[in-house]
Amino acid sequence: MPMHIETLSLIAAIQSLALAAMLWVGTQGSPGPARTSLKLRAAALAVESGGWWMLAMQAWMHPAQLVLGGNALNLLAQGMSVIALRMLLGVPLYWRAALAIGVVGWLGVGWFGVVQEDYRLRVLWGSIAILADIGLRMHALLNGEVRRRSRARLVLLALCVLSALLLAWRCGRLWFDLNPPTGIVQPDTVNYLYVLLSGMQPLFLSIGFLLLYSEVLQREMHLLARVDPLTGVKNRLALSEAATQMLAHAARMGRPLGVLMIDADHFKSVNDRFGHGGGDKVLLALVESIRRTLRAGNVIGRIGGEEFVVLAPDSSQEQVMVLAERIRATVETTPLAIDGHMLQLTVSIGAAAALPGERDVTGLLRRADAALYAAKRAGRNRVMAPDPQRPEPLPSSVVASL
Numbered sequence: 001m002p003m004h005i006e007t008l009s010l011i012a013a014i015q016s017l018a019l020a021a022m023l024w025v026g027t028q029g030s031p032g033p034a035r036t037s038l039k040l041r042a043a044a045l046a047v048e049s050g051g052w053w054m055l056a057m058q059a060w061m062h063p064a065q066l067v068l069g070g071n072a073l074n075l076l077a078q079g080m081s082v083i084a085l086r087m088l089l090g091v092p093l094y095w096r097a098a099l100a101i102g103v104v105g106w107l108g109v110g111w112f113g114v115v116q117e118d119y120r121l122r123v124l125w126g127s128i129a130i131l132a133d134i135g136l137r138m139h140a141l142l143n144g145e146v147r148r149r150s151r152a153r154l155v156l157l158a159l160c161v162l163s164a165l166l167l168a169w170r171c172g173r174l175w176f177d178l179n180p181p182t183g184i185v186q187p188d189t190v191n192y193l194y195v196l197l198s199g200m201q202p203l204f205l206s207i208g209f210l211l212l213y214s215e216v217l218q219r220e221m222h223l224l225a226r227v228d229p230l231t232g233v234k235n236r237l238a239l240s241e242a243a244t245q246m247l248a249h250a251a252r253m254g255r256p257l258g259v260l261m262i263d264a265d266h267f268k269s270v271n272d273r274f275g276h277g278g279g280d281k282v283l284l285a286l287v288e289s290i291r292r293t294l295r296a297g298n299v300i301g302r303i304g305g306e307e308f309v310v311l312a313p314d315s316s317q318e319q320v321m322v323l324a325e326r327i328r329a330t331v332e333t334t335p336l337a338i339d340g341h342m343l344q345l346t347v348s349i350g351a352a353a354a355l356p357g358e359r360d361v362t363g364l365l366r367r368a369d370a371a372l373y374a375a376k377r378a379g380r381n382r383v384m385a386p387d388p389q390r391p392e393p394l395p396s397s398v399v400a401s402l
């Protein structure tokens with residue numbers, strides 16, 4: 001099939017530019033590393049397109065211009081893509097390494113292209129630089145924050161391997177063929193296939209990048225939907241998931257699970273005194289006080305205005321009472337400085353532990369909730385356990401909807 005390097009390059013240039021425009025314009029979502037990385041990838045595609053344009057227009061250019069300019073744009077685009085991918089995956093950018101690869105790669109290519117002309121060494125040097133960039137990409141894909149069975153990661157890893165194979169194949173043909181081409185624009189199967197396949201790479205890489213971007217956004221949304229925006233602790237949904245999981249685990253292992261239902265006392269008067277903004281600061285300080293008393297493995301979440309739940313794995317009724325008392329005492333003895341005023345807050349706590357083999361989270365939470373209201377009724381600033389005389393306490397609206 002008749003092919004021209006210039007035509008193939010022109011198609012690759014137009015394709016890269018169209019992809020760059022699509023990524024740039026189509027990037028949505030809140031500002032953050034994920035969006036910045038996509039913009040950077042779009043910019044890299046635009047730069048890469050410049051390299052292809054130069055190759056397509058080589059007839060009007062001095063060979064040294066093509067070698068120095070085309071490779072500069074190509075290596076810059078590779079480095080930008082590496083940084084974009086690493087940013088999207090949440091791993092260290094290694095931008096100095098990417099920059100060093102680009103500079104050393106370009107100097108070597110320039111040396112063997114202009115000073116001491118040797119086409120094979122020039123290609124080998126440039127290929128090693130791009131292989132190093134591929135290495136940085138693979139390192140990010142294998143170490144980044146992606147799901148274990150991420151399709152995007154598989155696609156991008158496969159592309160890395162195929163790109164490396166293409167480079168190795170080209171170098172092999174140049175070094176071991178009897179009649180290898182002596183320039184990139186020379187009509188030769190090696191050149192045709194190399195330009196055709198590497199010209200398609202931007203398209204496949206962008207597809208992998210977009211897949212990864214959508215996975216990252218999904219994960220961010222999943223996390224956001226589970227965090228209480230004011231205090232940063234788990235919200236009702238996340239707490240419900242954690243409680244179900246922990247109770248099932250406890251029942252399976254025959255281990256206890258403790259639950260604390262914590263409610264700030266007379267919080268309305270805090271709001272009345274300091275305003276809603278001051279009340280918010282008190283809630284933040286309260287979460288900090290509670291957190292300081294928790295053990296590793298304990299989980300805290302907010303289920304309502306001034307109501308919090310603590311899940312304490314491996315805690316029997318006696319142990320969860322001790323934890324609750326420690327929290328109560330810490331809050332009581334930790335004065336909070338709010339807008340230049342000192343506030344002495346107290347909390348009431350209902351503490352319950354799962355019955356052996358219990359798998360119904362609602363029942364456990366209801367017992368803790370009933371104990372909390374008993375603590376409130378008994379005068380506040382105290383810890384209460386469920387009343388054994390009332391094994392089936394009345395459901396409360398808070399717990400029923402947790």
Ligand SMILES: Nc1nc2c(ncn2[C@@H]2O[C@H](COP(=O)(O)OP(=O)(O)OP(=O)(O)O)[C@@H](O)[C@H]2O)c(=O)[nH]1
Pocket residue numbers: 230263264265266267268269271275276277278279280283304305306376380
């Ligand atoms: N600042 C602030 N206040 C909140 C928030 N959510 C709920 N509240 C307030 O918390 C207060 C809860 O009042 P109540 O349910 O009457 O309870 P309380 O005053 O703490 O009294 P007891 O629980 O009976 O000791 C109300 O004034 C709510 O407006 C919030 O996110 N921020």
